[in-house]
Amino acid sequence: MSKTRIGLIGAGGIAQRHLGVLEQFEDVELAGFADPDFDRAVALASRYGARAYQNSAELLDGPDLDAVYICIPPFAHGEAERLAIGRGLPFFVEKPLSLDLATAEAIAEQVAAAGLVTAVGYHWRYIDTVEEARRRLAERPAQLVSGYWLDQTPPPQWWWHEDRSGGQMVEQTTHIIDLARYLVGEVTQVFGLASHQDRASFPGLDVPTASTASLRFASGAIGNIASTCILDWAHRVGLHIFAQGLALELTDHDLMVDVGSGRPVQHAQGDPVWREDRDFIDAVRGVGNRVRCPYGEALKTHRVALAISQSAREGKVVDLSMGN
Numbered sequence: 001m002s003k004t005r006i007g008l009i010g011a012g013g014i015a016q017r018h019l020g021v022l023e024q025f026e027d028v029e030l031a032g033f034a035d036p037d038f039d040r041a042v043a044l045a046s047r048y049g050a051r052a053y054q055n056s057a058e059l060l061d062g063p064d065l066d067a068v069y070i071c072i073p074p075f076a077h078g079e080a081e082r083l084a085i086g087r088g089l090p091f092f093v094e095k096p097l098s099l100d101l102a103t104a105e106a107i108a109e110q111v112a113a114a115g116l117v118t119a120v121g122y123h124w125r126y127i128d129t130v131e132e133a134r135r136r137l138a139e140r141p142a143q144l145v146s147g148y149w150l151d152q153t154p155p156p157q158w159w160w161h162e163d164r165s166g167g168q169m170v171e172q173t174t175h176i177i178d179l180a181r182y183l184v185g186e187v188t189q190v191f192g193l194a195s196h197q198d199r200a201s202f203p204g205l206d207v208p209t210a211s212t213a214s215l216r217f218a219s220g221a222i223g224n225i226a227s228t229c230i231l232d233w234a235h236r237v238g239l240h241i242f243a244q245g246l247a248l249e250l251t252d253h254d255l256m257v258d259v260g261s262g263r264p265v266q267h268a269q270g271d272p273v274w275r276e277d278r279d280f281i282d283a284v285r286g287v288g289n290r291v292r293c294p295y296g297e298a299l300k301t302h303r304v305a306l307a308i309s310q311s312a313r314e315g316k317v318v319d320l321s322m323g324n
Contacts, residue, residue: 001026001027002027003027003028004027004028004029004066004281004284004285005029005063005064005067006022006028006029006030006065006066006067006069007031007032007033007034007059007062007063007065007067007068007069008030008032008033008034008044008069009034009035009056009059009068009069009070009071009072009080010034010035010069010070010072010076010094011033011034011037011040011041011043011044011071012035012040012071014071014094014121015044015069015071016044017273018069018092018277019044019048021271021273021274021277022277022281023048024274025277025281027285028281030048030050031050031051031063031064032045032050032051032052032053032059032062032063032065033045033048033050033051033052033053034052034053034055034056034059036055038052041053050063051063056080056083057079057083060083060084060087060089065089066089066090067089067090067091067092067281067284068080068084068089068090068091068092069091069092069093070084070091070092070093070094071093072094073156073158073164074096074098074164074165074166074170075099075158075163075165077093077097077099077104078098078103078107081093081107082107082110084116085107085110085111085114085116088114088116089116090116090117090280090284091116091118092118092119092120092121092277093118093119093120093121093295094120094121095120095121095122095174095175095298095302096170096171096174096302096305097120097298097299097302098302099163099166099170100306101302101303101306104299104302105299107295108295108299111295111296112296117280117283117284117289117294118294118295118296119276119279119293119294119295120295120297120298121273121276121293122175122178122179122182122293122298122301123272123273123275123276124175124178124179124252124272125178125179125182125276125292125293126272126273126275126276126279126292127268127272128269128270129250129254129255129266129267129268130182130183130250130255132255132257132266133183133241133250133255134182134183136243136246136248136257137184137241137246137248140243140244140245140246141219141221141243142183142184142217142219142221142241142242142243143220143221143222143242143244144221144222144223144241144242145184145217145221145222145225145239145240145242146223146225146239146240146241147173147176147177147179147180147223147225147226147238147239147240148176148226148227148236148237148238148239148240149172149175149225149228149237150226150228150231150234150235150236150237151172151228151229151231151233151235151237152229152231152232152234153202153205153229153230154172154229160202160204160205160207161205161206161207162206162207162208165207166305166309167208168207168208168211168227168228169192169211169225169227169308170302170305170306172227173211173225173227173305174301174302174305175237176237176238176239177225177301177304177305177308178293178298179250180215180223180225180239181301183239183241184217184219184221184223185217185218186218186320187215187217187218187304187320188216188217188218188319188320188321189215189216189318189319189320189321190213190214190215190216190304190308190311190318190320191213191214191316191317191318192211192212192213192214192308192309192310192311192312193211193212193213193312194208194211195208195209195210195211196208196209196210197209197210197230199230208227209229209230210226210228211226211228211308211312212224212225212226212227213225213226213308213311213312218321225308237251237252238250238252245259245260246258246259247259252268252272253267253268254266254267255268276291276292276293279292303320304320
């Protein structure tokens with residue numbers, strides 16, 4: 001069996017999450033790793049019998065690759081994607097796509113012009129209970145949406161700074177925004193609010209510590225998505241959707257369906273990251289393209305997340321009806 005040779009740019013936690021899946025695939029060879037923290041790249045390379053590189057350019061000029069995974073913080077996006085496109089390499093990139101819209105828009109145009117296979121890590125689209133929710137909403141369209149990312153502050157200090165992470169809506173709650181788009185449709189208007197509370201245990205943290213957004217969808221549905229990072233635990237991460245005679249509560253672990261006769265819960269089965277990685281590798285290998293969130297699709301979610309942040313800064317509604 002011929003093997004698909006993969007390079008990874010970034011050797012942090014999310015890269016290792018994908019590695020735990022990719023190492024299971026008999027048709028994949030992990031050929032090279034690049035990270036500014038060269039010791040991390042060396043550690044992974046020695047584990048997989050691959051080579052380590054200081055940066056993405058060296059990696060992409062090194063081994064003969066079939067595709068690349070880009071698993072880097074929000075502030076680092078741009079160069080790695082452009083290099084991959086320039087070399088005609090399909091790529092899987094973790095969300096969010098960038099800190100700004102211009103970078104992501106330019107990459108999307110280049111991807112489309114090159115006709116490259118791409119995928120973005122919105123893995124909630126691959127949860128089996130999400131597909132059940134989608135089936136039910138096809139019969140009874142959503143009218144009201146309530147989304148939540150109510151959690152603790154992640155430890156990486158780049159996350160604490162808006163000019164590095166983009167803030168919670170852009171870096172974390174983007175998963176819920178994408179899920180809402182996947183189940184309800186395009187967002188046409190947003191109005192965001194944000195507040196900040198200093199905390200001695202997080203010196204220098206300047207991202208909003210609480211944020212909320214009202215959304216209007218092209219379908220006529222309306223919704224609200226709320227975020228906070230002031231807790232010491234993960235309180236609630238999920239999406240609640242209401243339609244005629246139907247209430248759904250979705251998390252990444254289960255689905256509750258209420259039609260007025262109890263609240264049965266269906267537990268999610270399987271690993272959605274395995275499914276998204278399998279679809280990307282199959283697309284690269286030419287075994288059908290079933291990728292659920294290619295770059296251009298993820299860009300639509302990114303527009304909404306950035307518009308929420310813009311609205312909160314400017315104190316006015318942002319109209320997205322022409323941007324999707």
